[in-house]
Amino acid sequence: MKSEHRHELQTNDLGKLVHQAEPYVETYGVKALVIAAVLLVLVIGYSFWKTSQTSQEAEAWTRLAAASSTEDFENVYEEFLGTNVADWALIQAAESHLQSGVRNSFTDRSASNRDLTDAKEQFQKLLDSTSTKSEIRERALFGLARTEESMSDGDLKAATELYKKLIQEFPDSIFRKLAEQRVKPEEGEKVAALEQEGTQNFYKWFHAQSPKPGDRQQPGFNMPQPGMTPGGAAGDAQEDLPGLPGLPSLPGLPEPLTNSPQTDDTKSDAPKTETPKADAPAKVEPKSEEKPATPQEPATKTEAPAEKPSPEPATEKKP
Numbered sequence: 048m049k050s051e052h053r054h055e056l057q058t059n060d061l062g063k064l065v066h067q068a069e070p071y072v073e074t075y076g077v078k079a080l081v082i083a084a085v086l087l088v089l090v091i092g093y094s095f096w097k098t099s100q101t102s103q104e105a106e107a108w109t110r111l112a113a114a115s116s117t118e119d120f121e122n123v124y125e126e127f128l129g130t131n132v133a134d135w136a137l138i139q140a141a142e143s144h145l146q147s148g149v150r151n152s153f154t155d156r157s158a159s160n161r162d163l164t165d166a167k168e169q170f171q172k173l174l175d176s177t178s179t180k181s182e183i184r185e186r187a188l189f190g191l192a193r194t195e196e197s198m199s200d201g202d203l204k205a206a207t208e209l210y211k212k213l214i215q216e217f218p219d220s221i222f223r224k225l226a227e228q229r230v231k232p233e234e235g236e237k238v239a240a241l242e243q244e245g246t247q248n249f250y251k252w253f254h255a256q257s258p259k260p261g262d263r264q265q266p267g268f269n270m271p272q273p274g275m276t277p278g279g280a281a282g283d284a285q286e287d288l289p290g291l292p293g294l295p296s297l298p299g300l301p302e303p304l305t306n307s308p309q310t311d312d313t314k315s316d317a318p319k320t321e322t323p324k325a326d327a328p329a330k331v332e333p334k335s336e337e338k339p340a341t342p343q344e345p346a347t348k349t350e351a352p353a354e355k356p357s358p359e360p361a362t363e364k365k366p
Contacts, residue, residue: 103130104127107123107127107133108132110127111123111132111135111136114136116143117144117147120137120140120143121137121140123136124137131180134178134180134183135183137169138173140169141166141173141190144162144163144165144169145163145194145197147162148160148166149163149193153258154262155258155260156256156258156259157259160198166190166194167198170190171191174191184216185213188213188217189220189225191209192206192209192213193206195209196229198254199254200250200251200254201251201254202247203242203246203250206241207230210227210230211226214226214227229241230242
């Protein structure tokens, strides 16, 4: 009975609420339905936008990770403008322009000026934006300082101010030590590196230079060898080449045996003095140019049996 009584009470309360709400439903029912429908549309739209933003940002990070050139970084920045990835793409594009500009300043000044100008504009764009994150702003300050120093014509005030601003705004920056090396005197020095007269004179001189890609001649593969004409074929050019000087002879050292071949006369002088004159005509063999030392061997063999007879010849005479 208690449960039935409780159910009756709830039914009565619900009926009372419905009865009390009838005037409000009649008056504001249409407006409430419209408001509910609008809220439902907004919730669905926000969910769809959030999903699309998440997928777009994921695609942007993927594109940024795959970028490998300055043009790739700039394309990512333009396609995903307004996202967090865009600023990271722009800082990397600016740093890439800076590196290319410094490298080309020694070989192609025109290309170097273009790269440094683009780097300066991109660094400045990041510094002027209020939505730039602190870690990106830190890199942009250091990059712009280096760009101003690289483009300097001897006046290094702008680069000095940027280095000091970096040290002031980011005291724990990883670039702090490099910045201090440019604007703070080292031990034993009274003036900082960028304030020294020698540094300013160097940048003034370097700014006036205008190197071009064709100024430095590249070595070729068909360079003439000694004794050959510039065309690559052997000719009479070898006769015009100066002779190589001879090596100096040191006093007290014997002449090397392999420097000059011995003649037949020099080789035959020593054995002729040792052999008797009577034996020489009997056992002298005809001389040959290839083996001039052959006459010496029979002469030594004839002397050995004459002085010391050995038993070997006696055994040979036995039948």
